[in-house]
Amino acid sequence: MFRSRSLRKAMLSTSAAQTSRKVSRRMDLMLNGAIFVVAGFGILSSVLPVFGNTLYTPKSHHDFGLVEAGAELRHRFSVRNLHPWPVEVTGIQSDCGCTKSFVGRTPPFRLLPLEAVEVVAEVDTSGRRGQLSQSIFIATNENRRSVVLSLESEVR
Secondary structure, eight states: OHHHHHHHHHHHHHHHHHHHHHHHHHHHHHHHHHHHHHHHHHHHHHHOTTTTTSOBOSOOEEEEEEEOTTOEEEEEEEEEOOSSSOEEEEEEEESSTTEEEEOSSOSSEEEOTTOEEEEEEEEEOTTOOEEEEEEEEEEESSOTTSEEEEEEEEEO
16 A cells, blocks of 8 residues: 555656646747747848838939039939838938938828839039938838938049
8 A cells, every 4th residue: 555655646746747847848839939929020120111110112322423523413212101001201301401302292291001202312512522422311200210311422
């Protein structure tokens, strides 16, 4: 009788230990899965703009190369809303008075899902020499600097 009780206790404690290990493994798997999901969302939000808070532009930088002083430079950027919701463009401004930007609409305006807008940037190079870098900032209701478009040229 004594042997069978101790054997039963040993079996119960072994069974409890195995169950505890199984629960621990499941918790580890769940925790690793949660970490993977959070890390994956972080990667997606930096790679895919629909998960981030920016509008999509296929090319946000343009280099005019070497230009003569006084030349009027013009480039068109395309900006698209890839969000499944409308985004309100609250402002468009440049960091320099020699750069003007036009959209064809006056901010604030709404950009519907999958809608694109063309931003025309003009740079006046008169009175300038050397390397020239300008930026155009598009602000939305989600972010003050949602999109940054940059222009570069070397004026001689």
